[in-house]
Amino acid sequence: MKKVDCIVRPDVLEEVKNELSKIKIHGMTVSQVFGCGLQKGKKEIYRGEEIEISLLPKVKIEIVTDDASVESIVDAVTKVARTGNVGDGKIFIYDIQDAIRIRTGERGEKAI
Amino acid sequence: MKKVDCIVRPDVLEEVKNELSKIKIHGMTVSQVFGCGLQKGKKEIYRGEEIEISLLPKVKIEIVTDDASVESIVDAVTKVARTGNVGDGKIFIYDIQDAIRIRTGERGEKAI
Amino acid sequence: MKKVDCIVRPDVLEEVKNELSKIKIHGMTVSQVFGCGLQKGKKEIYRGEEIEISLLPKVKIEIVTDDASVESIVDAVTKVARTGNVGDGKIFIYDIQDAIRIRTGERGEKAI
Ligand SMILES: Nc1ncnc2c1ncn2[C@@H]1O[C@H](COP(=O)(O)OP(=O)(O)OP(=O)(O)O)[C@@H](O)[C@H]1O
Numbered sequence A, B, C: 001m002k003k004v005d006c007i008v009r010p011d012v013l014e015e016v017k018n019e020l021s022k023i024k025i026h027g028m029t030v031s032q033v034f035g036c037g038l039q040k041g042k043k044e045i046y047r048g049e050e051i052e053i054s055l056l057p058k059v060k061i062e063i064v065t066d067d068a069s070v071e072s073i074v075d076a077v078t079k080v081a082r083t084g085n086v087g088d089g090k091i092f093i094y095d096i097q098d099a100i101r102i103r104t105g106e107r108g109e110k111a112i
């Protein structure tokens, strides 16, 4: 199993969810984060305005999934999150050892 | 070492902390998240009310621990977070390579 | 590649960013968290006051980096986050499988 962390602009969250839904990905955990990338200290576009502040609001979407779905998740997120401007975001992929559905006690791929 | 991420209903946080305390687990990092699982787009119970919104408030509890404690953490969290209704939460388990206590510089299991 | 999670006092965030900048580390994701460590239930200093509450506000800084930079990141963060008092924070290190820059589609170390 893998965890796919997607850090994207806040305004694409709904569209990312819809695109993931099309490939039957429903389970996800979303949180508000602040970040910077290569352009630290340079200007970045946020909601149409150029601003100098170095930590910009982003949304982190964490998706735990079977190995086979990783590339289609990357494709779905990239498709809707890419504007071509700096600050479009990052995807990070991790191994995960086990998953448990608390309601049932199911473990492993059955639990995601 | 492992990281155990528990995503549970916000209202069980205190009880989870108490149950973990009984098994001598004190170190943890808590954050507010929003999530959905299998029931995306269907209704889920939140604070006694059935609501339609697809991203529900949850709490993420991250616990870094030695390998030997993982199963007792899973048991403790499951015991108090399970209501039997959909939305009880998930536990995800990851490997972790190293830990550092900043105050002392200790590393590895001594640092958790 | 590795992910280095640094959980530190909120008031050192700016200084940590500056110190990381000196070693050419710019990419990071920051979030507000609450935590406890060994002193659960005991008192801890927060903004100069001794308080009893067991979950204290902390800041989590997540840095995805090449393997070779991990030790210099640990050194930089420790240097500025260590006060010598309990509650200075923790650093946790994880393996990461892949990274994608959404704007360009670049993957792996080129994408961090
Ligand atoms: N190395 C990194 N470690 C952790 N988080 C990162 C890293 N790089 C970027 N991020 C997160 O991703 C967000 C978006 O990064 P961003 O898209 O600006 O990356 P970039 O490498 O600067 O690419 P671009 O040149 O397209 O802007 C950042 O605000 C931050 O939250």
Ligand SMILES: Nc1ncnc2c1ncn2[C@@H]1O[C@H](COP(=O)(O)OP(=O)(O)OP(=O)(O)O)[C@@H](O)[C@H]1O
Pocket (backbone or CB within 6 Å): A026, A027, A028, A029, A030, A062, A063, A064, A065, A101, A102, A103, A104, A111, A112, B007, B033, B034, B035, B036, B037, B038, B039, B056, B058, B085, B086, B087, B088, B089, B090
């Ligand atoms: N695959 C997943 N990846 C990331 N986070 C997830 C995943 N599945 C669930 N979560 C997180 O766990 C929370 C609780 O999930 P939930 O208990 O509803 O899981 P479920 O699989 O739908 O099980 P149930 O049928 O018991 O509701 C979600 O709101 C979300 O934050």
Ligand SMILES: Nc1ncnc2c1ncn2[C@@H]1O[C@H](COP(=O)(O)OP(=O)(O)OP(=O)(O)O)[C@@H](O)[C@H]1O
Pocket (backbone or CB within 6 Å): B026, B027, B028, B029, B030, B062, B063, B064, B065, B101, B102, B103, B104, B111, B112, C007, C033, C034, C035, C036, C037, C038, C039, C056, C058, C085, C086, C087, C088, C089, C090
């Ligand atoms: N085992 C752990 N798992 C997850 N998060 C932890 C763990 N231990 C500490 N943390 C996080 O790090 C923060 C700072 O921890 P802290 O510096 O108090 O660690 P400590 O082990 O108690 O060391 P000290 O004795 O120096 O206080 C906590 O508030 C919590 O967010």
Ligand SMILES: [Mg+2]
Pocket (backbone or CB within 6 Å): A036, A037, A038, A039, A086, A087, A088
């Ligand atoms: Mg950038």
Ligand SMILES: [Mg+2]
Pocket (backbone or CB within 6 Å): B036, B037, B038, B039, B086, B087, B088
């Ligand atoms: Mg559910």
Ligand SMILES: [Mg+2]
Pocket (backbone or CB within 6 Å): C036, C037, C038, C039, C086, C087, C088
């Ligand atoms: Mg402490």
